[in-house]
Amino acid sequence: MPEEKSKKQIIYEAAARLFRDKGYSATSMRDLARAVNLKASSLYNHIKSKEEILQGICFENAHRFLSGMKEVEAMQGTTSDKVRALIQLHISIATEDVTSVTAFNDEWRHLSDPMLTDFLQLRKDYERRFKMIIEQGIAEGDFRTLDSSIILYTVLSSVRWVYDWYKPGKSIDQGKLESEISAFLMKGILK
Amino acid sequence: MPEEKSKKQIIYEAAARLFRDKGYSATSMRDLARAVNLKASSLYNHIKSKEEILQGICFENAHRFLSGMKEVEAMQGTTSDKVRALIQLHISIATEDVTSVTAFNDEWRHLSDPMLTDFLQLRKDYERRFKMIIEQGIAEGDFRTLDSSIILYTVLSSVRWVYDWYKPGKSIDQGKLESEISAFLMKGILK
DNA sequence: CCTACCGATCGGTAGG
DNA sequence: CCTACCGATCGGTAGG
Known part of the structure; x- marks a missing residue:
């Protein structure tokens, strides 16, 4: 007996896919309605607004990264183990839920203002903590x-292509992906 | 006597900035008109359509990268010199014209179909030639x-943060930027 | 370069 | 969950 997906869940997933493929602004509520076999007006029985969906996607992923960061900070091991774990965190979040993460990465700027500020604060906090670990390693x-900023942004963005490119079942398996990217980046970081 | 910028040039530059900041779809022709002190209808004396502007931005940058690639292929030096030169190509294009390159990077998907296919072909060609150089080095x-695809995409995207982040006159100067990113990536590539 | 305006589409609501 | 519809805004054109 598989757990039933709520209609709201189905709408969110379809929205993430559309936001990734066409962008938030170019996705209309009619597009979204068509994707879930409803009329546009019926969407509003499950969601409050278009932006609420974007908020859900952005903050859900922000919290994924932040709770991963918290685990890494608490873990035993050397500083380079921690950086390796963070790289793996990015890759595994990306491969587990590509569409949602891509929408989060590219579409957060369409949040409007109380939420946008909150979101940017979470991101800044994440980056600050990542940079602290790098500086400790140095x-x-x-x-x-x-320069620790250069290392940080190079690592963060080098992992981002996985979002655009990875499709489950494609030639490269996730294990190889993780180990090769990780090997590549760690060699750049370590003395 | 400075060369006069044509109104068309001014419109293109304002459009690149708006496309970068708000995205292509969220930028209206009224936004663009306001940015250049015209009414929306007057834009059409200088340009044919909104999409024509996006085409200009995308293909101009595609050709920048391809002509850089051509020079690198023709240059003397080892294979690792060539990869280093390509990394520098990306950084210098990014720092010389951040807004245009960011729009090119993020908004090309809003091209519609005869142009979209052409654009993707240019990009594929560029990636193929980059990958050939990597494979030669291996x-x-x-x-x-x-895996050469993994190296390619890691290098390509790791250089992309410069677009989002680099603002002329900021703390880090371009020389340091180039040499540190280059050092980081080359250490990951070389034996 | 502007005013005036076009049909199409947008996010969302009323009411059942 | 639908039909019917709202005011606002979209890219773009006509005509001067």
């Missing part, structure tokens, strides 16, 4: 002495 | 034996 002498 | 034994 201070301990295990990482090369490169 | 075959020669200078590069680590990682």
Whole structure:
């Protein structure tokens, strides 16, 4: 007896796919309604607004990353183990839920203002904590002495292509993906 | 006597900025008109359509990358010199014309179909030639034996954060930017 | 370069 | 969950 997906859940998933493929602004509520076999007006029995959907997608993913960060900060191991774990976090979030993460990555700027500010604060917090780990690695002498912002953004964005590119069942399996990207980046970071 | 910028040029530059900041779909012709102190209808004395502007931005940048690629292919030097030169190509295009390149990177999907297919073909060609150079480096034994697609996409996207982040006059100067990103990535590539 | 305006489509609501 | 419809805004044109 499989758990029934709520209609709301189905709408959110269809929306994430449309936002990823066409962008938030180019996706109309009629497009979304068609994707879930409803009329546009009927969507509003399940959701409050178009932007509410975007908010859900953006904050859900923000919290995925932040709770992953929390685990990494608490874990045993060297600083380079932590960076490796963060790289793996990004790859596994990306491969587990590509559509949602891509929408989160590319469409958050269409949030409007109380939420936009909140969202940017979460992101800034995440980046700050990531950078602290990098700086610790440099201070301990295990990482090369490169600018920590440059390392941070290079790592963060180098992992982003997975979102655009990864399709389950494609030639490369996830294990190989993780280990090769991780090997590539860690070699750039370590002395 | 400075060369006068044509009104068309001014419109294109304002459009690139708006497309980058708000996205193509969320930018209205009224927004664009306001940015250049015209009424929306007057734009059409200088341009044919909204999409024509996007086409201009996308194909101009595609040709920048392709002509850079052509120079690199023709240059003297080792395969790793060529990869280094390609990384520098990406960084210098990004820092010289951030707005236009960001629009090109993020908004090309709003092209419609004869142009979209052409555009994707140019991009595919560029990636194919980049990958050939990587594979040559692996075959020669200078590069680590990682999957060439993984190296390609990691390099391509790791350079993309510069678009989102780089603002002229910011703390890091372009020389340091180039040398640190390049050092980081080359260490990941070379044996 | 503008005013005036076109039909189409937008997100969303009323009412059942 | 639908039909019917709202005011606002869209890209673009006519005509001067």
